[in-house]
Amino acid sequence: MALPGGLLTRGEEPVPLKSISVTLSIREFVAGVSATLNYENEEEVPLETFFVFPMDEDSAVYSFEAEIDGKKIKAELKDKRKAHSIYESALSNRRQAFLLEEDRYSRDVFCCNVGNLHPGSKVALTLKYVQELPLEADGTLRYVLPAVLNPRYCRPGSSEDSCLNMKTPVVPLEELPYTFNMIATISSQHGIERIQSNCPFSPMEYLGDDKTSAQVSLTEGHKFDRDVELLIYYSEKHTPSVAVEMGQAKDNPGDGLMKDPSAMVCFYPNIPEVESPVICGEFVFLMDRSGSMHCPISKQDKSQLRIEAAKETLILLLKSLPIGCYFNVYGFGTSYEAFFPNSVKYTQQTMEEALRRVQLMRADLGGTEILTPLQIIYGEPSIPGHPLQLFIFTDGEVTDTFSVINEVRRNRTKHRCFSFGIGEGASTSLIKGIARVAGGTSEFITGKARMQSKALSALKRALQPAVEDISVSWDLPRGLSAKMLSPEQTVLYRGQRLIIYALLSGTMPPADATGEVCLKYMLQGKSFENRVTFFLQPKPDDNFTIHRLAAKSFLQTKDMGFRDTPAKDKKDVLKVSIDCGVISSQTAFIAVNKSLNKPVQGPLARRDVPRPILLGAASMIPRFHRGAHSKPSSSYSPPASQPTRTNHYPSVSFQRDDYKPCRPMISKEMCALVFGDNHLVQLISLQNADGSWYPDENLAGILGRSLEDLLAAIPVKDANSSSWATVLAMVWLHSNAKQMKCEWELLEKKARTWIRIHAASIMQELVKAAIAFTKSSVDPAIFAL
Numbered sequence: 168m169a170l171p172g173g174l175l176t177r178g179e180e181p182v183p184l185k186s187i188s189v190t191l192s193i194r195e196f197v198a199g200v201s202a203t204l205n206y207e208n209e210e211e212v213p214l215e216t217f218f219v220f221p222m223d224e225d226s227a228v229y230s231f232e233a234e235i236d237g238k239k240i241k242a243e244l245k246d247k248r249k250a251h252s253i254y255e256s257a258l259s260n261r262r263q264a265f266l267l268e269e270d271r272y273s274r275d276v277f278c279c280n281v282g283n284l285h286p287g288s289k290v291a292l293t294l295k296y297v298q299e300l301p302l303e304a305d306g307t308l309r310y311v312l313p314a315v316l317n318p319r320y321c322r323p324g325s326s327e328d329s330c331l332n333m334k335t336p337v338v339p340l341e342e343l344p345y346t347f348n349m350i351a352t353i354s355s356q357h358g359i360e361r362i363q364s365n366c367p368f369s370p371m372e373y374l375g376d377d378k379t380s381a382q383v384s385l386t387e388g389h390k391f392d393r394d395v396e397l398l399i400y401y402s403e404k405h406t407p408s409v410a411v412e413m414g415q416a417k418d419n420p421g422d423g424l425m426k427d428p429s430a431m432v433c434f435y436p437n438i439p440e441v442e443s444p445v446i447c448g449e450f451v452f453l454m455d456r457s458g459s460m461h462c463p464i465s466k467q468d469k470s471q472l473r474i475e476a477a478k479e480t481l482i483l484l485l486k487s488l489p490i491g492c493y494f495n496v497y498g499f500g501t502s503y504e505a506f507f508p509n510s511v512k513y514t515q516q517t518m519e520e521a522l523r524r525v526q527l528m529r530a531d532l533g534g535t536e537i538l539t540p541l542q543i544i545y546g547e548p549s550i551p552g553h554p555l556q557l558f559i560f561t562d563g564e565v566t567d568t569f570s571v572i573n574e575v576r577r578n579r580t581k582h583r584c585f586s587f588g589i590g591e592g593a594s595t596s597l598i599k600g601i602a603r604v605a606g607g608t609s610e611f612i613t614g615k616a617r618m619q620s621k622a623l624s625a626l627k628r629a630l631q632p633a634v635e636d637i638s639v640s641w642d643l644p645r646g647l648s649a650k651m652l653s654p655e656q657t658v659l660y661r662g663q664r665l666i667i668y669a670l671l672s673g674t675m676p677p678a679d680a681t682g683e684v685c686l687k688y689m690l691q692g693k694s695f696e697n698r699v700t701f702f703l704q705p706k707p708d709d710n711f712t713i714h715r716l717a718a719k720s721f722l723q724t725k726d727m728g729f730r731d732t733p734a735k736d737k738k739d740v741l742k743v744s745i746d747c748g749v750i751s752s753q754t755a756f757i758a759v760n761k762s763l764n765k766p767v768q769g770p771l772a773r774r775d776v777p778r779p780i781l782l783g784a785a786s787m788i789p790r791f792h793r794g795a796h797s798k799p800s801s802s803y804s805p806p807a808s809q810p811t812r813t814n815h816y817p818s819v820s821f822q823r824d825d826y827k828p829c830r831p832m833i834s835k836e837m838c839a840l841v842f843g844d845n846h847l848v849q850l851i852s853l854q855n856a857d858g859s860w861y862p863d864e865n866l867a868g869i870l871g872r873s874l875e876d877l878l879a880a881i882p883v884k885d886a887n888s889s890s891w892a893t894v895l896a897m898v899w900l901h902s903n904a905k906q907m908k909c910e911w912e913l914l915e916k917k918a919r920t921w922i923r924i925h926a927a928s929i930m931q932e933l934v935k936a937a938i939a940f941t942k943s944s945v946d947p948a949i950f951a952l
Contacts, residue, residue: 181209182344183216183284184776189312191351193399195408196300196433197712198310200226203293208284213767215258216281218776219330221313223298224274224596227719229710229748230295231267231756235288242267242758244748246741247729250755257759258282261766267294268755270330271729273568275596276316278330283767294756297712302664303398304624306405311611312349312395315592329566338777340390345776347389351397354380358402365396365465365614378402392466393591394613405664408433409684409701411671412713423746424718428671428705430649431713432639434686434697438661441691443632446489449510449553450629451544452481453537455561455589456498460530462562464590465614473589474530476618477560479848481525483619484558486854487626487913488513493553496521500532503540509547518856535564538571545578555582556629558622559601563594569728569752572600576727583607583658585625587618603723606658620909627913634659635689639667642683644703647673649684652717654724659688668717671703678704711747718747726751847904850896851911858917859925862892870899870941882936883929890926893918894933895941897950902943919950 183206192199208214222228231242245253247268257264263283270276284290300308338344352374353359359381362371367386374380385395409432415425454477463470481496488494493510494517497503506524511517537559549555565571575584584605588598589612602609608628610621637656641649652668659665665686679702686697721743725736729752732740737753744751846869853865860866867874881891897918900911922930934950937943 182776183208183214183774184218184345186346189349191310191349193300193310193351193353195355196302196308197716198298198300199295199710199712200298201293201295203291204279205289205291206281206284207289208286210772211286212770212772213286214281214284214772214774216284216774216776218279219316220277220279221316221592222275222277223311223313224599225719226296226298227715228294228296228750229715231758232293233265233758233760234291234293235263235760238762240758240760242756244745244750244754244756247753247755250757253757253759254280254282258771263760263763263767265292265758266755269750269752271752272329272566273594273596274600274752275313275594276330283771285767297710297715299666299716302405304662308399310397310399313595314391314394340392343391343777347391348387349385349395350382351384352380352382353399355401360400360402362400363398365393396614405435407435407697407699409699410713411701411703411705412711413705413707414714415711424652424670424743425711425714425747428675429713429717430669430671431716432667432669432684432699434665434699436659436663436665436686436688436697438634438659438690438695440661441632443630446630447492447553448629449493449550449555450488451494451510451555451557452484452496453540453544453557453559454481454496454498454528455535456528456530456532457500457535457562457564458530458533459535459562459564460589462590464612473562474528476612477589478525478528480560480618480622482522482848482852483623483910484626485518485521485525486851487623487917489630489917490857493550496524497540497544498528498532499537499540501534501536502532503543504532510550513856515856522852535561537561537565538574541571541574545581549581557582557584558625559584560587560589561593561597562589563597565594565597568594568597568600569731571597572604573727573731575601576604579605583629585629587612587622589618608660608663620907623910623913628660631661632691637688640685640687642685644676644680644682647671647676647703653720668713668720675705676703714747715749718743718749722749722751726753728752847907850899851914854896854914854918858914858921859889860892860896862888866892866896870895880936880940882932886929887925890922890929891933893922894937898934898937898941898943898945901945901949902941
């Protein structure tokens with residue numbers, strides 16, 4: 168209900184937060200952000216307001232200040248308990264106070280408190296942070312300003328003091344009372360080719376003739392229905408670099424990280440593409456089947472439901488697995504289900520059984536309880552010679568992300584973890600955290616991004632031969648040494664960027680002196696190295712961007728949450744956090760306005776700033792929330808030692824190694840019913856585990872011909888009909904789905920291997936005939952074995 172004073176909360180009080188303004192500055196692959204929250208008290212009583220909002224977990228928040236009546240008050244970063252004590256003391260003494268803190272259970276949720284905002288007063292609160300920008304597979308840089316904070320599942324008895332458990336009002340998007348604006352400036356020596364966004368932005372405007380800087384701004388009316396994403400395309404390919412930043416030696420006589428110059432090293436290792444002599448592994452796919460997975464991936468027209476995209480992705484993954492590996496699929500919600508009692512050998516029969524169960528999957532398992540199935544997976548006995556590769560797909564709606572990350576971290580030596588955040592508002596803390604601690608990679612699927620292509624790219628990484636003996640060495644002038652701040656690198660993937668931070672201590676040489684840093688690694692017995700030479704003269708930066716990013720890198724390694732950080736690490740976390748001014752789970756920013764001539768008068772009233780709720784998520788609130796913001800446990804109430812496993816599928820007995828291949832039996836009508844008119848998924852679903860296709864009505868229907876015509880066109884007498892069918896399928900893929908090659912590349916590779924074994928001598932004839940039969944314009948040369 169709206170009145171002249173603006174939108175009212177459920178108690179019909181005006182909302183004090185009026186607007187949010189963001190200024191973004193991107194230089195090369197580092198973003199600097201300044202966000203201002205503008206408050207006004209339109210009531211006749213003093214207020215205490217609370218605003219809970221999302222942040223990217225890679226954000227290094229280093230500044231928080233308040234501006235009241237033209238006067239700026241800079242907040243101090245202190246031990247979280249002490250900051251809360253100062254805040255409460257200020258409120259009880261009727262002083263204005265401001266508190267900014269990271270949630271105790273998740274790095275990507277923040278809470279801003281404004282205490283004793285007196286009637287008629289206005290205040291602007293500004294927080295600043297820096298952040299590395301992730302590099303996409305095509306070389307694009309991706310910046311995301313989180314704007315969506317979905318309800319998150321809370322395990323019974325845990326994380327009750329989370330910011331997310333505040334009884335914050337939830338309102339429809341069109342009734343949100345505060346406005347949002349953003350202006351972005353991008354600069355790069357490589358030149359800027361273009362900037363794209365999932366939100367309406369003004370046309371890009373170059374700020375100079377050399378096209379090395381540009382500016383865009385968000386158009387009015389952003390409704391917080393999606394995270395704000397910018398994709399930045401530079402004109403030239405990224406190259407290795409080293410940036411050296413001046414320290415605070417004059418102002419910082421201690422021994423903290425801010426004293427000495429810091430270096431940021433960026434490598435783009437050119438790891439060769441090689442075949443693994445033996446492909447093995449245990450591949451476990453953990454799929455979110457909570458109720459929120461029934462929502463669309465985005466609000467864009469015709470956006471696929473999350474669960475449907477997940478099912479298609481599983482089909483592609485299952486078809487792309489190598490023969491001889493082991494696999495299993497788990498679905499989780501409030502309870503969990505496994506396709507098989509334990510991981511089974513990948514054969515025709517086990518693959519078919521898994522596909523049948525994929526078709527039955529629904530988003531029907533309640534809340535997002537991911538910790539229990541993880542414990543079950545880690546508790547299974549390992550399979551000798553088959554290292555565990557875990558793929559986790561979730562919309563990330565979990566309150567206590569640190570508990571999940573710590574569970575993955577405890578088991579990091581036995582597996583690698585690849586994670587995928589699905590839809591707007593997926594927890595960056597959860598998705599990035601579990602991949603980081605277990606040597607995998609993380610991806611986010613929003614807007615028009617396809618889960619299928621990102622999952623298959625991760626599977627390719629998982630199948631890469633392991634890069635070993637990774638080391639970094641420095642060649643510096645006498646009297647100067649480098650102290651590594653980044654954790655030891657144990658995993659490196661082809662196409663991946665590697666960023667390393669170090670402190671340079673000792674005597675700095677003359678301005679023209681240079682140093683060299685070298686990355687070395689081994690791949691299949693061969694040694695490789697990448698060297699970068701750089702000037703040692705440090706450059707000043709008032710924001711100390713590199714120092715703050717280095718501190719954030721250190722904190723992400725040591726800070727395991729307010730509750731779970733080991734005592735031996737907590738001291739280091741506190742010291743680095745306070746020395747560098749970068750917030751952590753153990754610290755908070757606190758500011759008190761001591762310039763007021765008299766205490767604030769009148770009883771203090773509490774006002775919570777409402778959060779928007781997305782369509783789809785809104786229908787989940789009664790089901791997911793206990794009180795205001797925690798999903799109920801529904802039927803889940805087992806003790807921790809006895810997790811619940813449910814099975815809605817027909818009971819089948821499975822052993823790991825007792826399967827024999829059999830011909831798949833699926834009618835043409837059933838194929839169309841299950842996969843609709845998506846011919847690509849139909850075709851892929853027909854492929855056998857060994858990589859071949861059978862000539863049947865389903866394949867003929869996809870090719871637009873009859874089965875009789877297909878069989879009559881076999882060009883070589885007595886040729887194996889499966890060889891003909893397999894070549895036809897490969898030609899169709901290259902003719903009709905070339906733009907989606909990244910999604911079928913691995914399974915086509917299996918088909919090539921099968922052809923090489925069974926029909927290498929007649930391959931050329933089969934290809935020419937298949938191109939003629941399908942009336943394709945594909946170049947036969949691409950099928951050379």
